[in-house]
Amino acid sequence: MNILIIEDEIHAANHLQNLLSQIEPNANVLGWISSVSEVKNFMQDKHAIDLIFSDIEIRGGHVFSAFEIFPPKCPIIFTTAYNDYLLDAFQSNGIEYLLKPYDKDRLEQALKKFHRFHDHTPKTLDSSLLSLINQTLRSETKVYKTRFTIKRPKGMQLLDVKNVVLFKLDQTGLFAFDNQANYYPMHDFTLSSLEEQLDPNLFFRINRNEIINIQAISLIQSYGKDKLQISLEGISDYCLTSSHKTPEFRRWIESS
The missing domain is CATH 3.40.50.2300 (Response regulator)
Incomplete structure (x- = not known):
């Protein structure tokens, strides 16, 4: 079969x-x-x-x-x-x-x-x-994710989507970060599958590895000719839009 x-x-x-x-x-x-x-x-x-x-x-x-x-x-x-x-x-x-x-x-x-x-x-x-x-x-009106269930060694933890500042993919895997710099493993997901489940009015994929929450943006600055440097609440490192995402991101923040 x-x-x-x-x-x-x-x-x-x-x-x-x-x-x-x-x-x-x-x-x-x-x-x-x-x-x-x-x-x-x-x-x-x-x-x-x-x-x-x-x-x-x-x-x-x-x-x-x-x-x-x-x-x-x-x-x-x-x-x-x-x-x-x-x-x-x-x-x-x-x-x-x-x-x-x-x-x-x-x-x-x-x-x-x-x-x-x-x-x-x-x-x-x-x-x-x-x-x-x-x-x-x-x-039907699409319903987006409001929380995730995070697997921990001693059980499960609930993570409210509204508290997530950043989803980031690095060499060790995919993680969610809140505004207290706590991080949560999201290894059961891909960044693309997350993107489909998140409210596009609140979350935007700024490059291949990061999705950010518009409500967590504290500062946006120009970075070179065609990129933007984004500071997020509770995150020490800044994020960068990819050059091909910058025009779309500008439109998104103006319309959201």
Whole structure:
């Protein structure tokens, strides 16, 4: 059985692959892709896929914007935290879903359902359902992250997004910093996946390695010909916009 995983959170993809290795040891995971553009490219190549596990909101938008263009020819099990309306739409069309967070037993149930019905009446997403779901998602107001759960050696810690001054990627990993210079490991995320989950009115990616909070900016100064030096509350080192981001950043601070 060839399986494709569509998921933009590293820990969620790893969790799924780990459970699949226990439940379906002979399954072949064709790949793990995390953005709308990657989904389009993969589906366009017409791989032999037996089953897709897919999150709904991934990097670049909703996965249905890719599925409308390249409808999957195989069943999909959605791994989602979305609202009851969409879950009802899935159920009424015989499509399985896993409501996050899910465990091994719940995944096993979904796979049993897939095996039970797939050989006789394989279920795929028809064009009318794709259109309905995509329209529904476009009409909804996007909800951005308000807090993160940070894993610590002795347990978990909650971090409110409003208290984050800076997200920074360095050689040791990705970290969040608050205005007291405390730092929090964000190793389950990529900077791109974080960017998609943060309110763009408050957070801006100023270069390849840093996302800043507009409410934490204390001073902006010119730096050379086409860069800006940004000082943030509680952060001793300044940040620099990349040259190609500077014009967009100027527009952002004026419009926010």
